[in-house]
Amino acid sequence: MLLPAGQCSSSVLQLLRRSGLGLGHCQHGKLPGCLPVRLRRSPRCLSGGTGPRPCASFPRGPGDLGGGSGAWGKDEEPLDASVPPQGDDAPWSQPSLGAQTARSFSSLEKPTRIFPEEMQPPEIEYVATGHEECSDESEAASPPPLRTPALCCEAQPAPAKELPAHSVGSSPRELPFQPGDLLYAEFQKGENIFKRLFKLEAAGQLSSNWGAIPYKEMIGKLPGQLLRSSIGHHFMLRRPALEEFVLLMKRGPTISYPKDMNMMLMMMNVKQGDVILDVGSGSGGMSLFLSQAVGSQGRVKSFEIRKDHHNQAKKNYKCWRDAWKISHVEEWPDNVDFIHKDILKAAEDIESITFDGVALDMLNPQIALPIVYPNLKQGGICAVYLANITQVIELLEGIRICKLSLSCEQIREVLLRDWLVCPAKRKDGTLAQRVEPKTSMDLKLYSQRDFETEENENVQENDYGESLSGFPYSSIPYIARPFHCQANHTAFLVKLRKFNPEH
Known part of the structure; x- marks a missing residue:
């Protein structure tokens, strides 16, 4: 069966797009003449469907390219490789289908199996190499190198090795908590800040007015761990920074x-x-x-x-x-x-x-x-x-x-100056809600019309294209003021x- 090169190239490109592979700004290659391609199914199977399909969703016969055992069907004869290529209608040699053809091919391998190397569009080869965008100048100056079907198979990325759960977030230069470690516990509730510098031991507990935490729950944890005390408060556990150690160490x-x-x-x-x-x-x-x-x-x-x-x-x-x-x-x-x-x-x-x-x-x-x-x-x-x-x-x-x-x-x-910035809360501990001023209905409707007309004017863009708006992020009011206790003049x-x- 002979397919026009333009139709065949268009079908393959549609397959790539529906498989989620964008070609960026590359110019589509043009294939001269016709390509002799033996297919057991209609070319519409290449471009059919609304999204990416696995190879298993396409029924394959024994003679289909890229599947089965690699043998030609009984009702078809293989192309004669002894005939020398002549012009655009010359046949192309069938690539060797060995043990690798026992599996289904990805959307990157299908075009390389259908087209010969010398007649594959440059954009298909460029997508196969892992690039998604290119400029006209770079394409004209240095076209992407051609890749053989064997290289396409080798280019498949190896599955990522799954890391153990305990190694995620850990630093090779810092070890988990262990007995003898110097730890820093912190708990803050408004202006009430609890800070404790202590030495971790195999037995015992961290005691405070905000509850107790056994030492055995801290051993093996990484810095930045939140632990719940006996009365429900959360303490941040980490190793002290040098300035925190200097402030809390024993002094003369x-x-x-x-x-x-x-x-x-x-x-x-x-x-x-x-x-x-x-x-x-x-x-x-x-x-x-x-x-x-x-x-x-x-x-x-x-x-x-x-x-x-x-x-x-x-x-x-x-x-x-x-x-x-x-x-x-x-x-x-x-x-x-x-x-x-x-x-x-x-x-x-x-x-x-x-x-x-x-x-x-x-x-x-x-x-x-x-x-x-x-x-x-x-x-x-x-x-x-x-x-x-x-x-x-x-x-x-x-x-x-x-x-x-x-x-x-x-x-x-x-x-x-240390500042306190936190959501406003009621006496019962619930978050306060922003209270809007009471206005008459006429004034409210007038304000709504003004807001709709001036909404686009209030939203501006800075030099980086980010939107700048005067709108509050939420309806929860915040408290922002300096701490009552400050360490101002020291020296x-x-x-x-x-x-x-x-x-």
């Missing part, structure tokens, strides 16, 4: 707030591999932040004059490193040297060290500046943490009297830079 003196310590790191521009001097270890908060910033290639020298503060800083640092070792694959770097000594008597200890930055957290930093100044590199930053503005004045006066080549670049106070941060004076 008053700690520096994370917002101030992060600002000091920015002032000093601490990088991986830097050597930093920390004067005033306190409870070890600043030493932990510096340890994270300098990395395994850097070093931190931390001096503390009081023995109790020195011991507490070492305990907190060890507690954080031990918890990190249990919960992570890589270890936290051991790059902090805690030294129990007065900085005024430590000139010999730091004599051979050049520091990239200096952090001072002490009552009278102006008396320590002449000691640490020679070991600060030129252009290096000394960040000073001071509680009140009087100390700032005394610091600047001390620099002027000692005639140190330090320029005061910044004096900053870091202020943060003044002074940035001093060492420079080389002109001679």
